Amino acid sequence: MTLANALKGRVWLVTLAALIVLVIVNAYLQSNLFTPRVLKSNLTVFLPLVLIAVGQTYVILAGDIDLSVGAIVALVNVVTVTVIAGIGTEDAAAVLAGILAGLATGVACGLFNGFLVAALRLQPIVATFATGILFSGIALRVLPTAGLPVPAPYWRTYAGGLFALPVVLWIFIAVLIAVGILGARPFLRHLTAVGGHRAAAFQTGLAVTRVRIGGYVLAALFSAVASLCLTGETASGDPLMGGSLALGSVSAVVLGGTALSGGSGSAFGSVLGALVIGMIGNVIFFAGLPFEYQTLVKGVITLAALAGGVVIARR
Amino acid sequence: MERFRRLLTEPLVLASLAILVLLGVGEFLSPGFARGGQIARILTVSAILGLVSAGQALVVIGGREGIDLSVGALISLGALVAGNVMSGENGAIFSAILAAGGLAFVIGLVNGMGVTLVRIPPLVMTLGMMGVIQGGLVVLSRGIPSGNAAPALMTFINRPLVFGLPGVLFVWALVALAMWFILRRTALGYAIYAMGANERAARLCGVRTGLVRTLLYGLSGLMAGLTGVCVIGYTGNSFISVGDQYVLPSVIAVVIGGVSLAGGTGGYFGVVLGAIALTLLQSVLTTLQLEFWGRQLIFGAVLLGLMLLYGRTKRLRV
Numbered sequence: 001m002t003l004a005n006a007l008k009g010r011v012w013l014v015t016l017a018a019l020i021v022l023v024i025v026n027a028y029l030q031s032n033l034f035t036p037r038v039l040k041s042n043l044t045v046f047l048p049l050v051l052i053a054v055g056q057t058y059v060i061l062a063g064d065i066d067l068s069v070g071a072i073v074a075l076v077n078v079v080t081v082t083v084i085a086g087i088g089t090e091d092a093a094a095v096l097a098g099i100l101a102g103l104a105t106g107v108a109c110g111l112f113n114g115f116l117v118a119a120l121r122l123q124p125i126v127a128t129f130a131t132g133i134l135f136s137g138i139a140l141r142v143l144p145t146a147g148l149p150v151p152a153p154y155w156r157t158y159a160g161g162l163f164a165l166p167v168v169l170w171i172f173i174a175v176l177i178a179v180g181i182l183g184a185r186p187f188l189r190h191l192t193a194v195g196g197h198r199a200a201a202f203q204t205g206l207a208v209t210r211v212r213i214g215g216y217v218l219a220a221l222f223s224a225v226a227s228l229c230l231t232g233e234t235a236s237g238d239p240l241m242g243g244s245l246a247l248g249s250v251s252a253v254v255l256g257g258t259a260l261s262g263g264s265g266s267a268f269g270s271v272l273g274a275l276v277i278g279m280i281g282n283v284i285f286f287a288g289l290p291f292e293y294q295t296l297v298k299g300v301i302t303l304a305a306l307a308g309g310v311v312i313a314r315r
Numbered sequence: 316m317e318r319f320r321r322l323l324t325e326p327l328v329l330a331s332l333a334i335l336v337l338l339g340v341g342e343f344l345s346p347g348f349a350r351g352g353q354i355a356r357i358l359t360v361s362a363i364l365g366l367v368s369a370g371q372a373l374v375v376i377g378g379r380e381g382i383d384l385s386v387g388a389l390i391s392l393g394a395l396v397a398g399n400v401m402s403g404e405n406g407a408i409f410s411a412i413l414a415a416g417g418l419a420f421v422i423g424l425v426n427g428m429g430v431t432l433v434r435i436p437p438l439v440m441t442l443g444m445m446g447v448i449q450g451g452l453v454v455l456s457r458g459i460p461s462g463n464a465a466p467a468l469m470t471f472i473n474r475p476l477v478f479g480l481p482g483v484l485f486v487w488a489l490v491a492l493a494m495w496f497i498l499r500r501t502a503l504g505y506a507i508y509a510m511g512a513n514e515r516a517a518r519l520c521g522v523r524t525g526l527v528r529t530l531l532y533g534l535s536g537l538m539a540g541l542t543g544v545c546v547i548g549y550t551g552n553s554f555i556s557v558g559d560q561y562v563l564p565s566v567i568a569v570v571i572g573g574v575s576l577a578g579g580t581g582g583y584f585g586v587v588l589g590a591i592a593l594t595l596l597q598s599v600l601t602t603l604q605l606e607f608w609g610r611q612l613i614f615g616a617v618l619l620g621l622m623l624l625y626g627r628t629k630r631l632r633v
Binding site for chain 1: 380382384429433434435436438439440442443444445446447448449450451453454457458563566567570576606607608609610611612614615616618619622623629630631
């Protein structure tokens with residue numbers, strides 16, 4: 001089949017088509033969708049999952065999985081707000097210090113995950129579940145209850161604009177550029193090789209352990225950025241933030257055409273997958289379904305989409 | 316020395332040692348921890364985790380990255396359905412078990428068909444199914460907690476029946492016996508291990524792998540549904556996310572019990588010990604009267620420590 005051949009390795013095209021259909025349906029149901037205000041608020045809601053899904057892609061490409069990303073989001077959030085509050089001033093320098101502390105925390109989490117899974121050879125699913133428990137324990141130690149508002153410069157900047165475009169859109173563009181740059185680096189090829197055939201990658205002399213740790217660090221770094229975005233949205237600390245993000249990111253990655261077994265896929269696909277998940281929620285909300293049926297319909301559509309994504313990715 | 320080392324890294328020995336150490340620590344921290352009544356309570360909680368882990372173990376042993384993440388939602392569904400069918404009537408217990416188990420069995424079969432016929436990776440299929448069931452729970456319950464356990468069921472699960480042990484422990488023992496018999500004494504059991512170790516080889520040997528695998532997911536669903544009945548019997552009533560807390564512990568009990576997530580190895584006896592060790596650990600942490608974060612930290616650290624002792628994957632070789 002020529003169509004199937006054309007789609008080979010480009011599963012994200014199907015995800016893109018699904019996204020376009022969802023946008024059309026959404027625009028039909030919600031007449032003001034294409035106003036700047038609504039588009040911006042949609043992007044603000046979708047951005048954290050987009051970021052985490054991109055990060056999760058690099059781990060899954062290497063044949064691993066990271067179930068601790070939700071806990072990393074919570075930990076980075078509380079570290080950031082606590083550091084800002086500790087400095088005490090409400091200026092840009094304090095915010096910047098908080099952001100840097102948050103990013104460093106994320107990288108540390110990623111290194112820890114990678115060390116356990118790649119160097120100590122623990123099974124990724126259970127190991128990252130356990131580290132997730134650890135991270136959320138530390139988050140609760142840092143900030144026992146939700147609260148501690150961030151200074152106004154933080155959330156005003158996040159909700160504001162820069163050069164006539166909203167900041168959230170700039171972040172989204174930056175994510176796409178980062179994905180493009182990472183995609184052109186040899187590191188991505190190494191990740192894919194490690195996920196596709198680990199023993200062969202090892203035998204050709206690839207530093208398999210280091211590559212896998214690199215995947216976990218990337219995932220944690222993207223989760224940290226997602227957490228900083230969420231912090232800009234909620235403008236406060238919450239040690240229980242990010243509960244459902246881990247499994248949501250796995251769904252987004254699969255929807256984007258990345259094989260869960262590793263070795264093939266793309267982070268661009270995951271961006272589309274995350275947007276599709278967000279749009280499914282939107283469409284169901286605006287379709288005027290009775291409230292109690294919304295979760296069920298969303299579950300069925302998501303399962304069908306996941307199944308469809310897997311079937312198309314295999315052809 | 317070598318023999319000693321091999322004995323020490325044997326999962327069954329490790330899990331038993333972990334149980335003894337935890338009992339010792341518990342008794343040291345709060346005298347009376349290792350007494351009969353308290354142990355019966357811990358075993359009851361272990362039984363609930365052990366029952367759902369039985370299904371999880373089957374799916375994992377069956378291989379091809381087998382895992383069932385929908386068990387939590389199925390437990391909630393089983394509890395909700397059973398609670399509404401019983402609604403406190405002793406006479407309706409049997410039909411409640413039938414309804415909860417049957418529905419969960421059918422949903423498990425759908426999981427199995429998704430995994431075998433459509434060839435969706437188990438993690439994705441059962442994750443998606445979890446979302447569907449959670450939606451179904453909202454529809455069924457309309458968001459309001461409903462249904463309650465029959466008094467006889469609560470007595471069966473909470474009160475001593477014989478030798479100071481509640482009835483649910485005998486059910487667990489029967490399930491363990493059945494698991495042992497199926498896995499080690501029947502053609503089906505050998506087919507499951509063969510399939511878990513090498514699916515292609517098993518199929519060429521005449522194992523109808525699709526059928527067996529579908530059945531495994533059905534059985535995992537069935538066990539989760541029955542666990543739901545036990546959960547509502549344990550607490551008296553249910554809410555729609557009551558089962559969520561069992562999803563990853565069921566996987567961890569399986570891993571601690573010496574079943575590799577790669578499939579094809581391990582047995583249910585180890586999983587029984589794993590479920591008890593996990594429940595004991597949580598119980599010891601509760602006795603410590605630490606703040607929640609401290610309990611979380613120790614729980615996570617001990618899990619990682621246990622996994623370090625075994626459950627590691629093979630070293631890459633040239």
